[in-house]
Amino acid sequence: MPKSEIDAIDCHIITELQSDARLSNVELADKVGLSPSPCLRRVKRLEQEGYILGYRAALQRDRVGLGFSVFIGVKLNGHANDGALAFEQAVVEMPEVVACHLVSGEADYFLEVVVPDLAGYQRFLVGKLLNLPIVREVRSNIAIQTLKAGAPLPLEHLNAAMRAAE
Structure with missing residues (x-):
């Protein structure tokens, strides 16, 4: 399936899921300003198109x-x-x-x-x-000490590109 372009809402969805992948669909929809059904459709599309590869627990x-x-x-x-x-x-x-x-x-x-x-x-x-x-x-x-590991991807470039396109 070819990848479609992501918009500001998709970017907001993946940012929120990077922060907390345990959000329920209702919580995620509320955070991104959608009703649950369209939010779930977007998440499923982002998964199918390979933007979201999976979900896992971050372990100490x-x-x-x-x-x-x-x-x-x-x-x-x-x-x-x-x-x-x-x-x-x-x-x-x-x-x-x-x-x-x-x-x-x-x-x-x-x-x-x-x-x-x-x-x-x-x-x-x-x-x-x-x-x-x-x-x-x-x-x-x-490694003597780990100061940062497994951090979310910095998606600011996506937000900046979307603002420039508006």
Whole structure:
């Protein structure tokens, strides 16, 4: 299904849902100035068109035993497409990897990994990541303190574009 353009109300809906995805449809409709039925139709359309990918609970990592975060720069042996695709597939399937980015610069990929502790990181690094044959080099940066993580996307550009179009 092709994506349609979103308007100010759609933007308001996704902003509110980023802030609190547990809002009932009635509460959401009230916040965005719609009646419940049109609000629900818009939310369903935003889901179907891929603007809203899903809903989940944000967890306190250390409370669930995953307080050790590591940011890893990974260099691959060569840049053969098949090898890179195999690396990507393997990394995406690793539950410890909570984010993976193809990047430019020193590294080829930048991973965010969460594990219980340093021993858990060693098991991940030696038992999984370094077992991938295409991995040439790994540089680890351990997070000492997390000041901000999992923040809502900044949608101000959408609001500014809509105001300019009016």
